[in-house]
Amino acid sequence: MSWHRDYFQCVYLCLFLFACSANGQERIIWQLNHAPPSTIVHGQYKQQGFIDLILEQIIRKMPEYQHSIEVSSLAGSTFEIRSQKTVCLPALFSSPEREKFMLFSQASIVHPSNRLVFLNKNSKGIAGQQLDLAHLLARKDLYLGLDKSRSYGAVADAALADVEPISHVYRRASESPNGLIEMVALGRLDYTIAYPFQVQYYLQSNQLVGKSPLTMAQIYGQAAYSMGQVACPKNEWGKQVITRVNQVLNQLKPTQEYKAAMTRWWKESAQDPNFVTFYQQQFLNH
Secondary structure, eight states, X not given: OHHHHHHHHHHHHHHHHHHXXXXXXXXXXXXXXXXXTTBOOSSTTTTOSHHHHHHHHHHHTOTTSXXXXXXXXXXXXXXXXXTTOSEEEEEEOOOTTGGGTEEEEEEEEEEEOOEEEEEHHHHSSXXXXXXXXXXXXXXXXXXXXXXXXXXXXXXXHHHHHHHOSOTTEEEEOOSOTHHHHHHHHTTXXXXXXXXXXXXXXXXXXXXXXXXXXXXXXXXXXXXXEEEEEEEEESSHHHHHHHHHHHHHHHHHTTSHHHHHHHTTTOHHHHTSHHHHHHHHHTGGGO
16 A cells, blocks of 8 residues: 555645745745835835835735845846846836836836936026936036936936937946935035935935035926836736736725825925826826
8 A cells, every 4th residue: 555655645745846836936026125215125214115115015915925025226126027037126117128028017106206416516506497408418527327227217218318328427236326316415426316305315314404415406308206117027927916916006096095105205295286186187097
């Protein structure tokens, strides 16, 4: 009867291995980089960034998957997704280049769009103005700092694509775009592109509120608000995850809990009537 025992042991082993394989296929690795206050992977406010908080709600609604969170640079995450690993990002801009190897959900987040950030001595009264990025890029005396692999929105990306490679645009694989804001504040760069809430977070973290060395200006042609999406590999696994994420977002986005998490670090901007209208008419329907 030993062959029966061996047979059933073999069957159980095969079932176990199949289950492990199935579990592996159902695992989502969410990758985040340290970019306060959207994602905060260390320090006093660890896991309290507004993307951290909405991701927590998304994960709660998807118990059929195994979830793990890893820290990575955006360049590293892009490479992993291009390699079709079981990696997803909770909030990323879509672009024609990314759509070649990524699938995107409906909008998972909305917030104020990027601004041009200058050192005060270089701003010359531009606060609140709209500046043409293409004209700025034509000035070889102004050095712009950017993060590698990051999208800055359709208008900015198009202006950069028209001129790159360019000697006076400095790109680095940065753990956090706040590092580039600091380089502008220290006079090592003339300007960068960042979100208003990133600038505010930098000022608060360095006790510079009320005595800011920085000035922000809008990018001409850029929409006032930007919407990010969950991004996964462009394969069958990614398609299944994105389909499920869309179902979850349809449930979460209309709730006050989701809105409160998303606007935690920029509540003042979220009370702007223009944002309220955009949220109701655009974000909830995309």
